Amino acid sequence: MNAPAIKHYLQFADFTADEYAYLFERAALIKRKFKNYEKHDTLADRTLAMIFEKASTRTRVSFEAGMYQLGGSVVHLTTGDSQLGRSEPIEDTARVIGRMVDLVMIRTFEQVRIESFAAHSRVPVINGLTNEFHPCQILADIFTWIEQRGSIAGKTVAWVGDGNNMANTWLQASEVLGFTVHVSTPSGYEVDQSVAGLRSPRSYKVFADPLDACRGADLVTTDVWTSMGYEAENEARRQAFARWCVDETMMRAARPGALFMHCLPAHRGEEVAAQVIDGPQSVVWDEAENRMHVQKALMEYLLLGQQ
Numbered sequence: 001m002n003a004p005a006i007k008h009y010l011q012f013a014d015f016t017a018d019e020y021a022y023l024f025e026r027a028a029l030i031k032r033k034f035k036n037y038e039k040h041d042t043l044a045d046r047t048l049a050m051i052f053e054k055a056s057t058r059t060r061v062s063f064e065a066g067m068y069q070l071g072g073s074v075v076h077l078t079t080g081d082s083q084l085g086r087s088e089p090i091e092d093t094a095r096v097i098g099r100m101v102d103l104v105m106i107r108t109f110e111q112v113r114i115e116s117f118a119a120h121s122r123v124p125v126i127n128g129l130t131n132e133f134h135p136c137q138i139l140a141d142i143f144t145w146i147e148q149r150g151s152i153a154g155k156t157v158a159w160v161g162d163g164n165n166m167a168n169t170w171l172q173a174s175e176v177l178g179f180t181v182h183v184s185t186p187s188g189y190e191v192d193q194s195v196a197g198l199r200s201p202r203s204y205k206v207f208a209d210p211l212d213a214c215r216g217a218d219l220v221t222t223d224v225w226t227s228m229g230y231e232a233e234n235e236a237r238r239q240a241f242a243r244w245c246v247d248e249t250m251m252r253a254a255r256p257g258a259l260f261m262h263c264l265p266a267h268r269g270e271e272v273a274a275q276v277i278d279g280p281q282s283v284v285w286d287e288a289e290n291r292m293h294v295q296k297a298l299m300e301y302l303l304l305g306q307q
């Protein structure tokens, strides 16, 4: 008998709309149980290895706490304290770790690095952020939208800022779940459709002026001007991005009651005004908390399938 194919979660397009519908429902149940102090230990005796080649607060805590709550345990590795930092090939690391744990989460640089790991892993691999994508964050963001407003299909999301991993993932999500993204980036920092892995340009519109991108949007979102790994470009980016700050004028151009999201960490006064991120339309703390609930549903799904 052939072993069932391993499912990885390396980019948002890896799952269908039906799989997302299941995950969002399951995450809601898991969150309800967590709030009621009800045990939900479907991954008892399972082990998650987390490999961080970049810094993290939310991703580490949400996966680690989430796995313990599911009854499992966690191994935490970084480049600096593992042989990865001494040039052990990623393929060999994958072969070894997959023999000892049930699931792997990786935060790293190029997407090809996590793809090489997954190709040599006999256990599921989750993308905890790469230069190109951040699918777990968008999973949490869309779950947060659904909690607040219902289905995201047909809605408009305004992306103000860098054409980075978050922008690419919002764009992939718009193709899978049927919504529109208004994208405004400074020139030289545009989204690249082939890097974002999009099927067509139909689900997004590009705006030179960030204020125009926000007009009529149901959700306005942004991210840091300089992502991890691009620190050498910091000064050039500070100048190029000066007008890409989500402020109250931009929020007023959006639909009344529009939500503001940010994956965090945030820099008040750079990509977002303090009045917006700390204001009534902001749901950033829910987004952060929801990382844990959706990732518990994700880990359970990758290991056990639909319950």
Ligand code: CP
Pocket: 055, 056, 057, 058, 059, 060, 129, 137, 263, 264, 265
């Ligand atoms: N949003 C997010 O992934 O945060 P961390 O970098 O703290 O994990």
Ligand code: NVA
Pocket: 129, 164, 165, 166, 223, 224, 226, 227, 228, 263, 264, 265
């Ligand atoms: N775009 C940011 C997201 C951090 C969670 C980065 O890659 O650094």
